[in-house]
Amino acid sequence: MKLSKLLTATLREAPADAEIISHKLMLRAGMIRQLASGIYTWLPLGYRTLKKVEAIIREEMNSANAQEILMPAIQPAELWRESKRWDQYGPELLRVNDRHEREFCFGPTHEEVITDLVRREVRSYKQLPIILYQIQTKFRDEIRPRFGIMRSREFLMKDAYSFHMNDESLQETYEKMYATYSKIFTRLGLKFRAVIADSGNIGGDKSHEFHVLAESGEDQIVFSKNGDYAASLERAKADLGEKDASALECARGIEVGHIFQLGTKYSSSMKTNCLDEHGKSITLTMGCYGIGVSRIVAAAIEQNHDEKGIVWPTSIAPFQLALIPVNMHKSIRLRDAVISLYDELSNNNVDVLLNDRNERPGVMFSDMELIGIPHRFVFSEKGLDAGEIEYKARQDDENQNIQIKKAITFIKEKIKNN
């Protein structure tokens, strides 16, 4: 990608609306723009990162044998009445009427729809257990949306649901999802912790939250020094009492994932049964597993930034490598060298961003650092004389010169090891 063609404009000053660092940086880097309170457009740069997060989640869910589907965002009121949540959910549920005055809502979650699907489609224990998931836009009419994409009303969520003949099977899948989530957050390059949690509104028995660790996190989590216990603060107080507090450490986290064992909450109210091997009808037991896909982008920035801007983990950076030519608009030889490497990198599937605008070096450096691209090559006349370009990692202070002809191998190695 050439920067001159990318729809983006970096800002020196953050809009006054932005309070937390991730929101400020996302606006300054040109990743998102607000349309209304808690509702945002993803610009090309931000959307690249969002899609990378999505892709990692999808890959890991698929390799856990979850099957991807896509459910409607708009859901009929009848299903929600059946689960009793139409009245329970309150004003957070965005309700709309169609032209026939039939009632619908914009789905904040999909237990009703998935349960309805499964009760229609699944007939036999032979089809179970099953894990279905989707990555989709949700809407929750939050009392107070805030902090940009961190707590928006419209957001992208990965929601998965599992169905089982018995609790043992549910437990097994729950553990598999726990492991899958750990893999996902590890691949995303984030420092995180899983904690025992209360199951909240969704209902059910057992649940864990996954928190990205960040000073600015809204949630306080507590874990034992020997590492065998971790819980949300509320839960820890309830479980342990005051006296054990000395053995605990605190940290702040941003909740980006939550897994639940729902049991039969929805399957019984919505009559979701299936025949077992004796031909007996059994009420299915359920699990559900959510990840705040868009929130991860903000959380990643909260955890990874410095005074210059974002410091992306390589796995979710919008681009892997920035090319910065000094004085390209005056030196044909330099331009040829840059373009030639740019083309070669593109052919080698390196996500490369060429800073081809006629700017002073300082401006180019600052922009690439604000955007947080993990690796950069700088081209200069004197470097070309020696057949070299300069390499620097976003997170490091030192430069190093490398031979142009080795650039491709060099950068592929860097990206792989990061």
Next chain:
RNA sequence: CGGGGCGUGGCGCAGUCUGGUAGCGCACCUGCAUGGGGUGUAGGUGGUCGGAGGUUCAAAUCCUCUCGCCCCGACCA
């Protein structure tokens, strides 16, 4: 919803108290110079001041209503 604050070119702000017909910095466009850390210089594009109504010779500024946005609290991926 309760409490606090704010709406003036894309962004940050001044002007509002004390009405006189909109200004600064950044960004953007053009020229010249510059070319390794947000360069200099000259010129230029862009806003009727959230919206509606009212007062007045005259309203960004005063009055009424209204819409939107942000922050603190209860909820959540």
